[in-house]
Amino acid sequence: xxxxxxxxxxxxxxxxxxxxxxxxxxxxxxxxxxxxxxxxxxxxxxxxxxxxxxxxxxxxxxxxxxxxxxxxxxxxxxxxxxxxxxxxxxxxxxxxxxxxxxxxxxxxxxxxxxxxxxxxxxxxxxxxxxxxxxxxxxxxxxxxxxxxxxxxxxxxxxxxxxxxxxxxxxxxxxxxxxxxxxxxxxxxxxxxxxxxxxxxxxxxxxxxxxxxxxxxxxxxxxxxxxxxxxxxxxxxxxxxxxxxxxxxxxxxxxxxxxxxxxxxxxxxxxxxxxxxxxxxxxxxxxxxxxxxxxxxxxxxxxxxxxxxxxxxxxxxx
Numbered sequence: 001x002x003x004x005x006x007x008x009x010x011x012x013x014x015x016x017x018x019x020x021x022x023x024x025x026x027x028x029x030x031x032x033x034x035x036x037x038x039x040x041x042x043x044x045x046x047x048x049x050x051x052x053x054x055x056x057x058x059x060x061x062x063x064x065x066x067x068x069x070x071x072x073x074x075x076x077x078x079x080x081x082x083x084x085x086x087x088x089x090x091x092x093x094x095x096x097x098x099x100x101x102x103x104x105x106x107x108x109x110x111x112x113x114x115x116x117x118x119x120x121x122x123x124x125x126x127x128x129x130x131x132x133x134x135x136x137x138x139x140x141x142x143x144x145x146x147x148x149x150x151x152x153x154x155x156x157x158x159x160x161x162x163x164x165x166x167x168x169x170x171x172x173x174x175x176x177x178x179x180x181x182x183x184x185x186x187x188x189x190x191x192x193x194x195x196x197x198x199x200x201x202x203x204x205x206x207x208x209x210x211x212x213x214x215x216x217x218x219x220x221x222x223x224x225x226x227x228x229x230x231x232x233x234x235x236x237x238x239x240x241x242x243x244x245x246x247x248x249x250x251x252x253x254x255x256x257x258x259x260x261x262x263x264x265x266x267x268x269x270x271x272x273x274x275x276x277x278x279x280x281x282x283x284x285x286x287x288x289x290x291x292x293x294x295x296x297x298x299x300x301x302x303x304x305x306x307x308x309x310x311x312x313x314x315x316x317x
Contacts (some may be wrong), residue, residue, distance in 0.1 A: 044072065051139065059145040059146055062272040064110070068137050068138045071129075079098050079101070079299045080284075103137045104138055151178070154283045158197065165177030167234050179231050179245075185220070188218065193218050201278070226247070232270055242308040275309035
């Protein structure tokens with residue numbers, strides 16, 4: 001499945017992504033009198049309040065950098081684009097579409113910099129954002145941890161029941177935290193489950209890698225969108241039959257296999273980008289619902305740019 005042009009607010013698309021929900025928009029109604037019950041164009045500051053309602057910054061990990069990167073709170077916002085990465089290609093897509101706000105999962109400035117000169121990639125990104133009047137907002141580990149976040153969407157897409165966090169958020173509700181673990185309605189073979197994982201994700205060069213007995217039965221499933229090799233202890237404690245995550249490195253994966261009990265948990269390694277892209281349509285729909293409830297008129301669209309860094313792969317046979 002390729003990333004598609006997902007406009008969750010237009011009249012032709014109301015499925016809202018994996019978690020459902022609808023959001024409405026009427027550009028013609030923008031700016032009319034709120035007293036007459038017509039939707040209003042929000043400011044960036046009002047957008048930040050809506051985002052905080054869904055993905056509170058207090059849920060972010062202490063090493064993370066989330067929130068507003070560029071933009072003036074008083075600026076009006078009529079179009080919002082969601083994307084995984086704030087790459088120059090994504091920024092250009094947002095600018096060309098006319099988005100006044102780009103919301104990305106990954107931060108542009110996670111590590112400190114001493115210059116944003118346009119002679120560097122990050123500097124060019126900052127300059128393009130400011131010069132085009134496009135604000136940038138990061139929803140990273142707060143988007144992972146929140147109810148309806150990245151791992152919740154992944155768990156839902158895989159059909160897990162009674163999903164709970166692998167590690168509970170320090171500043172959140174009991175159902176908030178990093179990763180999820182839940183159960184399939186019925187046991188299935190690892191091979192069939194891996195095929196299900198492959199089928200729900202956007203198409204990327206790296207595909208899906210699996211470690212374990214292809215015919216082994218699995219039912220209890222742990223997931224973590226993005227890189228999750230820091231959670232092996234929590235996965236083992238959850239008694240999961242298989243762990244689905246991204247960016248599994250050689251040594252952590254090897255050590256996990258050595259520590260496995262009867263071969264479990266099996267491992268399924270997926271694309272970082274693909275595992276988090278699933279959240280975008282659901283996040284766009286959720287934000288659209290909040291804005292509509294507040295009487296705001298905004299178009300929301302998901303980026304069609306595939307920002308997975310790999311272009312092709314060679315395999316035996």
